[in-house]
Amino acid sequence: MKDLHVRVLVLVLIAIALSLAGWKAKVLELPLLPGEDASAWNVEARIDFAARGVPATIEFLVPQDPPNFTVIDEDFVAGNYGLSVDRRRDNRIATWSGRRPRGPQALYYRILLHQESDEPILTREGRKPLFPRTPDYPEDIRVAIDALLAEVRAHSADVATFTRVLLERLATDRNSENVKLLRDHFQIEGTQVAGLRTILAGVRIPSRISWGVRIRDGVRSAPLEPWLEVHNGSEWLVFNPLTGERGAPAETLFWYTGSEPLLESNGIGEAGYQIAIRRSFLDVYQLAERKADVLDSRIMDFSLLALPLQTQNVYRILLMVPLGALIVVLMRNVVGMNTYGTFMPVLISLAFRETQLLWGMFLFTLLISLGLSIRFYFEKLKLLLVPRLASVVTVVVLLMLGISVVSANLDLQRGLSVALFPMVIMAMTIERASIVWEENGAAEAFKQGLATLLVAVLGYMVMFNPVLQHLVFVFPELLLVVLALTLMLGRYTGYRLSELRRFRSFDPETPK
Amino acid sequence: MIAWPWRLRELGIVGMNRRNAEYILAYNERNRYPLVDDKLRTKHLALAAGIAVPELYGTVRMQHETQTLGELLGNRHDFVIKPSHGSGGNGVLVIHGRRRDAWLRSDGTLLPDDTVAHHVSNILSGLYSLGGVPDSALIEYRVKIDPLFDSISHGGVPDIRIVVFRGIPVMAMVRLPTRMSGGRANLHQGGVGLGVDMLTGVTHNGVQQGHLVEVHPDTGHTLAGLQLPYWDDMLVLAARCYELTGLGYLGVDLVLDKNQGPLLLELNARPGLSIQIANRKGLAGRLRRVQVLREIPAEAEERVRLTRQLM
Numbered sequence: 106m107k108d109l110h111v112r113v114l115v116l117v118l119i120a121i122a123l124s125l126a127g128w129k130a131k132v133l134e135l136p137l138l139p140g141e142d143a144s145a146w147n148v149e150a151r152i153d154f155a156a157r158g159v160p161a162t163i164e165f166l167v168p169q170d171p172p173n174f175t176v177i178d179e180d181f182v183a184g185n186y187g188l189s190v191d192r193r194r195d196n197r198i199a200t201w202s203g204r205r206p207r208g209p210q211a212l213y214y215r216i217l218l219h220q221e222s223d224e225p226i227l228t229r230e231g232r233k234p235l236f237p238r239t240p241d242y243p244e245d246i247r248v249a250i251d252a253l254l255a256e257v258r259a260h261s262a263d264v265a266t267f268t269r270v271l272l273e274r275l276a277t278d279r280n281s282e283n284v285k286l287l288r289d290h291f292q293i294e295g296t297q298v299a300g301l302r303t304i305l306a307g308v309r310i311p312s313r314i315s316w317g318v319r320i321r322d323g324v325r326s327a328p329l330e331p332w333l334e335v336h337n338g339s340e341w342l343v344f345n346p347l348t349g350e351r352g353a354p355a356e357t358l359f360w361y362t363g364s365e366p367l368l369e370s371n372g373i374g375e376a377g378y379q380i381a382i383r384r385s386f387l388d389v390y391q392l393a394e395r396k397a398d399v400l401d402s403r404i405m406d407f408s409l410l411a412l413p414l415q416t417q418n419v420y421r422i423l424l425m426v427p428l429g430a431l432i433v434v435l436m437r438n439v440v441g442m443n444t445y446g447t448f449m450p451v452l453i454s455l456a457f458r459e460t461q462l463l464w465g466m467f468l469f470t471l472l473i474s475l476g477l478s479i480r481f482y483f484e485k486l487k488l489l490l491v492p493r494l495a496s497v498v499t500v501v502v503l504l505m506l507g508i509s510v511v512s513a514n515l516d517l518q519r520g521l522s523v524a525l526f527p528m529v530i531m532a533m534t535i536e537r538a539s540i541v542w543e544e545n546g547a548a549e550a551f552k553q554g555l556a557t558l559l560v561a562v563l564g565y566m567v568m569f570n571p572v573l574q575h576l577v578f579v580f581p582e583l584l585l586v587v588l589a590l591t592l593m594l595g596r597y598t599g600y601r602l603s604e605l606r607r608f609r610s611f612d613p614e615t616p617k
Numbered sequence: 618m619i620a621w622p623w624r625l626r627e628l629g630i631v632g633m634n635r636r637n638a639e640y641i642l643a644y645n646e647r648n649r650y651p652l653v654d655d656k657l658r659t660k661h662l663a664l665a666a667g668i669a670v671p672e673l674y675g676t677v678r679m680q681h682e683t684q685t686l687g688e689l690l691g692n693r694h695d696f697v698i699k700p701s702h703g704s705g706g707n708g709v710l711v712i713h714g715r716r717r718d719a720w721l722r723s724d725g726t727l728l729p730d731d732t733v734a735h736h737v738s739n740i741l742s743g744l745y746s747l748g749g750v751p752d753s754a755l756i757e758y759r760v761k762i763d764p765l766f767d768s769i770s771h772g773g774v775p776d777i778r779i780v781v782f783r784g785i786p787v788m789a790m791v792r793l794p795t796r797m798s799g800g801r802a803n804l805h806q807g808g809v810g811l812g813v814d815m816l817t818g819v820t821h822n823g824v825q826q827g828h829l830v831e832v833h834p835d836t837g838h839t840l841a842g843l844q845l846p847y848w849d850d851m852l853v854l855a856a857r858c859y860e861l862t863g864l865g866y867l868g869v870d871l872v873l874d875k876n877q878g879p880l881l882l883e884l885n886a887r888p889g890l891s892i893q894i895a896n897r898k899g900l901a902g903r904l905r906r907v908q909v910l911r912e913i914p915a916e917a918e919e920r921v922r923l924t925r926q927l928m
Contacts, residue, residue: 490742
């Protein structure tokens, strides 16, 4: 009955833990292995100008919710300037204003991005536009447009194909008189593509021009490229105005929409800007947190990542203690090892973290054996128990100090880390060891000491395994699995390994 | 080197985990533990129920009382000092007499007054108690060895352990002190465990440190075939400890005094598993037979009758 209860509980715990962890791994894309650094892009716009000592405002359009990218961080360097960020039509606009700036000035806008997808950007969201009015073209142009549009209409089925065929025709059919005429009239050349909108208005297709930069590592001054977008009634379809190709490459960062200039200023001389791009690596945790924000998920609000960094570092270690405890349970109830104090090996493992394993083992053994010999001397003095324990604590502290000083003189950096052993725990160990020694003999004392050390080493190897550490920190719900295993071991009624030896005389088939 | 787990299961050997989960946790209620963990309470409980125990000479509770130990002892020169919360025979000091201003131990060594006082002080500090909690020390009658055991013990008095499950004695052994165990009837320190036939009270061969022994390692006397006197009384005495404590899975430790017969020494809520080795028999089968009983007779004598039927 109890077994069934425990089994159900164990299954429920494991199911909760795994589904939560699975969801986090899949949706938030939290990495299952450590060291998977996410690459991020650091895009920086630098605005240079010369101030003339009169009130000045600089308006600069900045990206908002760019498709294919998650904004991890955004930063306006305002210096002595006042800064406001507003929306204007389809765009976000940053306005820096200063009372009396003078001399050469530089303002920065920085954005940290993570690219989410490798798919080309085919469509974009945005306000639903009104249908444009058919423009009044001059007579000769009207004839050319009508001819072109009629031809394109014959070769297309909907807004998307119409736009593509039209753009292709305008881009490639340079020999056609009509195309040449229209290109000239609407001044379609290079990145000047605003005239395309006027032509599309002829068939009342709403359109707009968006500007984006290609994200590539090490670009000092990224050019803004125009993208033609037409509205098909539900969303904006993106086209390359120069070729008619559908969609923008995945690495296009859409900066702003419309025909206005990126930078406008008042009260200053010539202002220029440069957009620089470089790759940077960031914490996967930071990224996940940000993504959860974007998904509007509350999960990450309740995660470790919401804690201050220092607290996080404490939990990085604390979260591993249950695993250490699980090792203790395994060694005690399945293997059958007796150690000094039930959970003391876990505390020693924690100390090993700072001292490193080999040094830790060496220092532990040294400290215990020195302490033990002094404890035997105290035995002769017939001290009361608590004062004796307190004396052993003092001796342990002095021994630590001694070891540290000696190793400092010998230039052994690691020897200094002996101070990280929990001294009260060491004193208790020494006391326990000496009692076991007196009552059950030196052999038993050595046996338990070795077992303690062994469990501590195993605990260290499990608790400070980088993969496990990463998993538990990113998916703390996995501790429910540890809990489930511990509960299961709590109902383990099989033999301990040590009992197979203890009861060996029962098996006539095995030689004694 | 080792026994295979399936072999042990076939033989019905109970392991530590199974003992804890299926018997101790299931049949022993926590709130009853203090009755047996505190030897003083056990003693009073037994006296109230008319069960014979070694006579209590006095108790020491305070550190300052260790200075006036002599007054407490009066002219008694033959006694045992033990911690009230001790386990496994730890902290027990056996004094046989007084020689030249010092106490004579069972092994013939002499202890000065202050050493004995220090020992009592250690007991009070909780050195021998579970979890190191402060304890009190009992001073009681030293059991005189029955001539029967003279030839098969060394430096101490053997005791008789009977495991009682739901009030029914299920297995028994005699623990003999040896030179190796330092005169203590403690198996893991090298004492010899002798299996006992539940029906007759006759001993089998012994086991020391997991090895079969036919003769006592120090005296060389044959171990098997010894008839324990008062066997039926001992079984009833053990069975009565069930009512005394309400503990379903209980280890009853008895001693045989030369003059007073069987005395209750102490009770144990977590009796060890070595009794299986001493008897060369697993507990599981016997416990199972008791476990399936719907009703347990209220009378200790009736339960001992069940022992005869089932074991």
